[in-house]
Amino acid sequence: MRLEVRIAGFGGQGIIRAGLIVAMAASLYEDKNAVQTQSYGPESRGGSCRSEVVISDDEIDFPKVTDPDILVVMSQAAYTRYAGTLKSGGTLILDPDMIPQQQTMHDKRIYKVPATKMAEELGKTIIANVIMLGALTSITRIVDAEAMKKAILSNIPKGTEKLNLDAFEKGYEYGKKVLEESNA
Amino acid sequence: MSEKNKAILTGRHFFSGDLACAEGALAAGCRFFGGYPITPATEIAERMARRLPQVGGTYIQMEDEIASIAAVIGASYAGLKAMTATSGPGFSLMQENIGLAVMTEAPCVIVNVMRGGPSTGQPTMAGQQDVMQAKWGSHGDYEIIALTPSTVQEAFDLTIEAFNYAEAYRVPVMIMMDAIVGHMWERVTIPPADQIKIVNRKKPQVPREKYAPFKPDEDLVPPMAVFGDGYHFHATGLTHDEEGRPRTESIKTQQTLVQRLCDKIRKNADKIIQIRETMLDDAEIAVVAYGIEARAAWSAVRKARNAGIKAGLLRLITLWPFPEKQVAEVAKKVKTIVVPEMNYGQLVREVERAAKTTPVTFLSKLGEEPHKPEEILEAIKGGKH
Amino acid sequence: MAEQTTQIAHPLEPFLRKTTIPHIWCPGCGDGTILNSFVTALKELEVNLDKIAVISGIGCIGRIAGYTNTDSFHTTHGRPIPFAVGVKLANPELNVIVISGDGDLFAIGGNHFIHAARRNIGIKVICSNNFNYGMTGGQQGPTTPLASRTATTPFGNIEHPFNLVHLAAASGAVYVARWTTLHVRRMTESIKKAIQKEGFSFIEIVSPCPEIYGKASKIGTAMDFMNWFKKASVIQNFSDPAQAEITAEKIPVGEFVDVEKPTFEKLLREMTAQAQGKVTGGA
C-alpha cells in the first residue's frame, strides 16, 4: 500500500528534516520502502517549504506526493496552500497557534497539536518539529515509535538526545490524547 | 579501519542522490575532487570536502568551474581518479576543457545535477535541459559517455560505473542527474568492498623508449602512463600523432585521431549501453524515459496495465552513446512511443530518429515538477486508438 | 672503463624532446632563450627529470612543454595553472612548472594566477612576457604598454598594462623575480631557486617578439630589443614591487620577493592527517 505524507511550513521550522526522519524511520528501521522529496525557494530560511514522503511495502515508482493521505502543516501559508490537497478522509495535523484562519472541513480528520507553544515550554522553539513527529506517530501509526526515535537520534547533534526524546514523548502523548478525544 | 573500509561505508544508509553520488565516487576510488559551489550540486562538494581528507584524498574548491575541470584533468594525469560536480552554468563553463579531456583521453567524471536553464534559470528547480549539451557542448567531433540515475541507489551504483567506464575507455563520463533525484532521499545499500567491481586504467607494458602515449590497443584505447613514472611523455589538446607530437597540418593524423576518439566509444557501444525494459514484451505503446521522468512513466505504465492497456517502459540509463539500436528494436514492436522529458524537446529527437516510422508523442515539462503519472497515462491512452 | 668512441652530443640534449624539434619559433624570438635557460637550470640542479612536469598554455611560448624531455602537458588557452594545481595536489612529490605567455597567464587565465598564488600552491610559474599575443598575430594583451601599436590597437593602446611583479607579490607569491632574455645567467639562477623553493613562485621574463610585436611597435629587430633591455634594465633586488612598472626608459629587474609561508600542500597534509582519525558514517 502506498501512503503519501506532506509536511509543510516555513524555512527554519525543521520541516525538511521532519520529512527525512519519517522516511528514514520507515526505510531503515522498519522494512518498508520510503522516499523523501522536498521543495524550497531560493532562500533557505524563512521562505515556504515542504517535505514529502511516500511510504510503501512495494518498490516505489513515482516518488512525488500527489494526493497526500496525511498532511502536517505548521504555518498559515502552508495551511492555505495545501489543506485542499488532502485526500478526502485524510488526516490533517496542524499547529493551531500558527494558523489563526481555518476553514471547516467535514471529510477530513483534523487534529490540533500546539507544537510551537509546547516547544517554547521546553525552552527550544526549534524542537517543535520533533513534537509534531511524536504526535504524528501516535495519531497515524505511520511508523513504529521505536523506529521513529532511532531515526530522530541519527539526525540530531550530539548532546541533544534527551531534549529530542523528551520532545518526541510530549508530542506522542499529546497526540494520543487528541486521538482519544476525537474517538470519544 | 583500513583506508578502503573508510572509503566504502558498507551497510544500509539513507542518502540523497547527491550524497550517494559522492559515496559512489569514494567507493570507486576517487581521490580528487575539484569543484565550485552551485545549487543543486553543492551537497556533493560538501560531502567530498569532509570525506576525502578522511581517506587520504584531496578536495579543493577552485576559483571557478573552468579551473575545476582543468584541475581534475591534471589530477587524472598525475594518476588519481578525479571528479567534479556542478550544474548548468558551471557545466557550460567546463565545456572547452571537456574537449581537452576527450582529446587527451583523460579519465574523469563530471556530475551535472541539472537545474532549470537557460542561464541562471531556476537554481532550486529541477530540469533535464542539459542532456544534449552533454553530448554536443564542446566543439569538434567527439563521443563521451553519459549516465542518468532514476533512484538514489542508482546514483551510487552509476557513479562507480562512471569511474569504471572513464578508466576503461579513457574518456570523460558524465552523470546527468536531475535535481529531483539529486535532492531526493532513499535507502542506499553499499555492498562490501570486495563485491564492488573496480576498473583501473591500463598501464603501459613497454619501457619508456618504446612508449607511444596515444598508440591504441586493439580496443582502440591507449595504455596510460602517469606523470612521475618516468615515461617523460607529452600530451596536447592539438591534433597529435601516436607519439603525442602536435600534427596541426596533417590531414591523415586528424582523420585517424578523431575517428579513433569517436570509434572507441561507438564500436564499444553495445558493451557500454544500459537500458531497462519493463512490460515491453507484448506492449503496443512504449514510454521511453530517463531520470525522474522514468519513475513517473513506470507508475503510468502500471496504471495503464491495470486499465487493460498494453503499455511498457524503456528506461534509458545510458544517454550517450544513445541507445539507438535498443530504441529501434522497441519501435519495431510497438505502434507508438511516448517520450516525457523535463525540457522543451531534447532526447525525443534522438528517439524519433531511431524510431524511424513509428510515431512519437513528446510530453514537455518545464520547471521543477516532473510529469504526473496521470499526464503520461493520458498520452498512453491517446496513443491507443 | 673500456675505451669507446662516442658521438659528441649537445650537453643539453638529454633535456630536450628530440622528436618534436625543430621548434616553431621565429628567428630572434626570446622563447628559445627561455627554453635554454630552463633546461640549463634542470641540468645544473641535477634534478630527477622523472619528477618534473612542465605544463603550458596556448601561445608561441606554450609550445615549450612539447620540447622538454619531461612529462609535459599542453593545456587549453589560459588553463595551465589550474591543470598544474591538479597535478601538484595529486602528486606533491612532483615539481610542477608552468611556462606560458602574458596573454595566457594574465588575460584569459588571470583569475587562476591570483588564486594559485593566494593559496600558495607550490607550483612554479614562468611567464614569457612579449607584450602581445604572438601566436595569433600580434594583438594587444594585458602587458602591452600604453600607446603601443598592435594589430588591434591601430591608434595606440588605451589600456594600462599590468605590472606583473606587483600583481604576483600582492597575490601572495613567495618568490617573485623579473629578468629579460638578456639576463640569461641570472634568469637561470632564478629558475633554479624557484624550482627548489616551496610555495608559489613566479618569474617574469621580458622577451622579444621581433617578428610581430617588434614590427608593430616599431621597436624593431631582436637586436633592437636587446639594446633596449640593456639600456633600460636596472637591477633593483627587493625593491618595492609597486614601483616595478616597465616603461620605455626603465625595466626594473631582479628578485623582488623571497619569503616563507606555509604551502597549501603542507596545510593540506596536516589537515588530512587530522581528519583521517575521524570518519563520518552514513545515515
Ligand SMILES: Cc1ncc(C[n+]2csc(CCOP(=O)(O)OP(=O)(O)O)c2C)c(N)n1
Ligand atoms: C579560448 C581561446 N581563445 C583564444 C585562443 C586563440 N589564442 C591562441 S594563443 C593566444 C594568445 C597567446 O598570447 P600569449 O599567451 O601572450 O602567448 P604568445 O603567443 O605571445 O607567446 C590566443 C588569443 C585560443 N586558443 N583559445
Ligand code: SF4
Ligand atoms: S611570433 Fe613573436 S613570440 Fe611568436 S615565435 Fe615569433 S617572435 Fe616568438
Ligand SMILES: [Mg+2]
Ligand atoms: Mg605574449
